[in-house]
Every structure is written in structure tokens, then in C-alpha cells.
Amino acid sequence: MSLETVVEDIRDEARARAEEIRSDADERAEAIVAEAEADAEEILEERKRAVERQIDQEREQKLSSAKLQAKQARLEARRDVLSDVRESVERRVATMEEGREELTRALLDAADEEFDADAEKRVYGRADDEALLADILADYDNYEYAGAIECLGGVIVESEGSRIRVNNTFDSVLEDVWEDSLRDVSSHLFDQ
Structure with a gap:
């Protein structure tokens, strides 16, 4: 075997090894990217769910607050009506002949x-x-x-x-x- 053949064999081996390393690196990089994308997708979905929960919670709080305000307004209106009725009765009693x-x-x-x-x-x-x-x-x-x-x-x-x-x-x-x-x-x- 000539030196040139040995050198060529070493080069071929080095190229094959480099290709193997590059292929392993590409596979690992793809796996890392895929895992990162999956993690990012999972984080994004969790954030969406958290935002939706927060929106639902705020909507429920505002709805409860609005219902309470409406109930208070209704009760106040009823008190006003009852007060008006009472005043009317008092006027009629006071002027009753x-x-x-x-x-x-x-x-x-x-x-x-x-x-x-x-x-x-x-x-x-x-x-x-x-x-x-x-x-x-x-x-x-x-x-x-x-x-x-x-x-x-x-x-x-x-x-x-x-x-x-x-x-x-x-x-x-x-x-x-x-x-x-x-x-x-x-x-x-x-x-x-």
C-alpha cells in the first residue's frame, strides 16, 4: 500500500466520521429544535388557557358585580316606591275628614x-x-x-x-x- 492510498483511506475515514458527526449533530439539533418547539407550543397553550381562565374569571366578577349593582338599584327603587306610598298614606291620613x-x-x-x-x-x-x-x-x-x-x-x-x-x-x-x-x-x- 502506498502512502497515498493510506492517506486517501484516512481522508475517506475522516470524511465518513465527519459526515457521521455532522449527521448526529443535525439529528440532535433537530431533536433539540423539535423539543424546544414542543415546549414552546405547550407554554403557549398553557398561557392561552391561563388567559382564558383569567378572562372567564374577570367576566364572572364583572357579571356578579353588575348583578349586585342591579339588585341594589332594584332594592333602592323599591324602597323609594315604598317610601312614596308611605308618604302618600300619611298625607291622606293627615287630611282625612x-x-x-x-x-x-x-x-x-x-x-x-x-x-x-x-x-x-x-x-x-x-x-x-x-x-x-x-x-x-x-x-x-x-x-x-x-x-x-x-x-x-x-x-x-x-x-x-x-x-x-x-x-x-x-x-x-x-x-x-x-x-x-x-x-x-x-x-x-x-x-x-
């Missing part, structure tokens, strides 16, 4: 049951009802009109001797009726 004397007498009779028969009783009422109260009290013994109070009508009766004070104003009656009937009134108005 028909039945006012009978109702005032009934409230005075109910208050009278709380006192001893011979007790001196003072009666307070609405300023606009002073003449009405004077006429009514003329029919009762041991009663005197003691002055005006701020109310829709009715009477407050008190006796210093027994230290009793009975609030039978239209306001107190309306308050009791309102509290007892509020659920029915609300149901009727808002048709729940």
Missing part, C-alpha cells in the same frame, strides 16, 4: 282603658284638630286639652298621678299597620 272624629274617639277610648277612672288626664293632639278635640273632650270627665304635638292626628294621653303616657296617634297606628302589612304591600306592588 270623613271618619276622623270616630277614629279619634276610638283612640281616646282605647287610651282611657289604661287609666284609673278618676285620674286627671291631659290630651295632646295635632294643632289642626284642636277644635275637634275640644268638642270630643267635652263628652269625657277628667280630660283636658293640653296642647299641640306634631302628628298626623289622634291623641297622646297622659296622667301625672299614674305616670302613664299612651301614644294613640294616627302615626303610631300607621306604624303598626305598616310594619304588619309591609310584606303584603311590597308583594302587591312588585308582584314577586
Whole structure:
């Protein structure tokens, strides 16, 4: 074998080895690139899922917040309507003419049951009802009109001797009726 043949064999071997190394390197590079692309795709998909979860969560929070605001607005509107109804009832009671004397007498009779028969009783009422109260009290013994109070009508009766004070104003009656009937009134108005 000649030196040239040996050199050529070494060169062929080196070229084959270089090609093998290059082929292995290309395969490893392709594997690394494929793995990196797969990792990148997985990271991208995870980020997409995370963004979608965050969007869903924010959407749910905004929807819940909007529902709460709507509910609060609805409740406030209902309170306003109930307040308007109450004010309307109070105006009608305050200006009521028909039945006012009978109702005032009934409230005075109910208050009278709380006192001893011979007790001196003072009666307070609405300023606009002073003449009405004077006429009514003329029919009762041991009663005197003691002055005006701020109310829709009715009477407050008190006796210093027994230290009793009975609030039978239209306001107190309306308050009791309102509290007892509020659920029915609300149901009727808002048709729940």
C-alpha cells in the first residue's frame, strides 16, 4: 500500500466520521429544535388557557358585580316606591275628614282603658284638630286639652298621678299597620 492510498483511506475515514458527526449533530439539533418547539407550543397553550381562565374569571366578577349593582338599584327603587306610598298614606291620613272624629274617639277610648277612672288626664293632639278635640273632650270627665304635638292626628294621653303616657296617634297606628302589612304591600306592588 502506498502512502497515498493510506492517506486517501484516512481522508475517506475522516470524511465518513465527519459526515457521521455532522449527521448526529443535525439529528440532535433537530431533536433539540423539535423539543424546544414542543415546549414552546405547550407554554403557549398553557398561557392561552391561563388567559382564558383569567378572562372567564374577570367576566364572572364583572357579571356578579353588575348583578349586585342591579339588585341594589332594584332594592333602592323599591324602597323609594315604598317610601312614596308611605308618604302618600300619611298625607291622606293627615287630611282625612270623613271618619276622623270616630277614629279619634276610638283612640281616646282605647287610651282611657289604661287609666284609673278618676285620674286627671291631659290630651295632646295635632294643632289642626284642636277644635275637634275640644268638642270630643267635652263628652269625657277628667280630660283636658293640653296642647299641640306634631302628628298626623289622634291623641297622646297622659296622667301625672299614674305616670302613664299612651301614644294613640294616627302615626303610631300607621306604624303598626305598616310594619304588619309591609310584606303584603311590597308583594302587591312588585308582584314577586
